């Protein structure tokens with residue numbers, strides 16, 4: 001990758017655009033409240049479209065309200081390299097989650113314009129509708145429709161708590177576009193995002209080269225013993241369901257520790273019944289949440305969780321109901337895209353490290369239909385989904401410079 005060595009983005013311009021966007025839905029504590037398909041979302045969309053047109057892009061909107069700002073390539077018949085993220089926020093969100101990835105994409109286009117640099121392939125900056133899932137569930141629904149994970153009707157019929165559907169609200173704010181959703185080739189997709197965790201900050205790295213996202217397996221477990229008086233019932237005849245659950249809680253924690261790095265294992269909810277101080281617990285319900293980026297390890301962890309439940313049930317003479325209620329497979333990003341991000345960071349002499357996303361992103365769905373990569377930058381204290389969410393001008397600029405290199409490298413590949 002030698003073509004773009006003198007290209008550098010303008011970190012001040014990027015920062016100014018971020019701060020201008022942060023005024024739309026600004027909260028008193030310095031955050032942003034910009035729920036999907038509200039008037040504030042429309043204002044931010046309008047501003048993005050204006051900026052994209054000012055930068056010479058053509059803007060197209062699809063039936064899910066996804067926006068695509070396109071800078072033509074030398075051969076405009078080639079499939080585009082796409083980059084982007086989301087404009088919507090949590091009710092008490094920050095100034096960087098999502099919008100940073102869009103402003104970074106726009107800054108790449110502005111920089112290429114500054115240098116009169118033509119790429120072989122077109123470049124598109126994408127705005128995905130309703131990533132957060134806080135007004136309309138589920139999250140990432142519009143990139144999901146683009147990637148064929150959900151049908152269009154399903155996406156448009158998602159309703160908020162007042163019963164207003166995404167279809168109605170898209171129409172109301174004027175973003176019910178004419179374009180079909182997805183079904184066209186995308187040569188590569190990149191998303192730049194704050195890490196939303198503490199790893200980069202702790203390791204003193206500027207760039208996270210995202211390898212993929214972890215898979216998840218969720219379980220619900222019920223253990224049934226026998227309720228009895230806490231006084232007259234001798235220890236050796238008890239069937240104490242909470243003691244069984246306690247063994248499982250520590251076993252699950254050990255499974256997490258035994259599968260480092262990357263594994264997460266949590267019992268986060270527990271209901272003991274009858275929950276009375278002088279009655280031996282007769283029934284306990286609890287949940288298990290297992291996460292790992294490799295499917296084989298995740299399966300092994302799940303087998304370990306099941307064995308721990310069976311052992312605890314047998315030891316304490318309990319009946320066991322163990323069922324898996326959700327499986328989300330791990331996401332592995334494309335080697336050429338991950339390589340382009342890594343090479344970009346190295347070329348710029350920026351400290352980087354491989355990292356796994358703990359959260360879901362539009363890039364996870366996009367990876368099902370296009371070679372995909374992500375770039376993480378640090379955020380202060382690893383805090384996100386919070387009005388105090390913060391990132392520095394330098395780190396925002398660094399992530400954008402890496403994005404520029406990755407996008408240009410892929411956009412010149414044939």
Ligand SMILES: [Zn+2]
Pocket residue numbers: 086097098131193
């Ligand atoms: Zn986000």
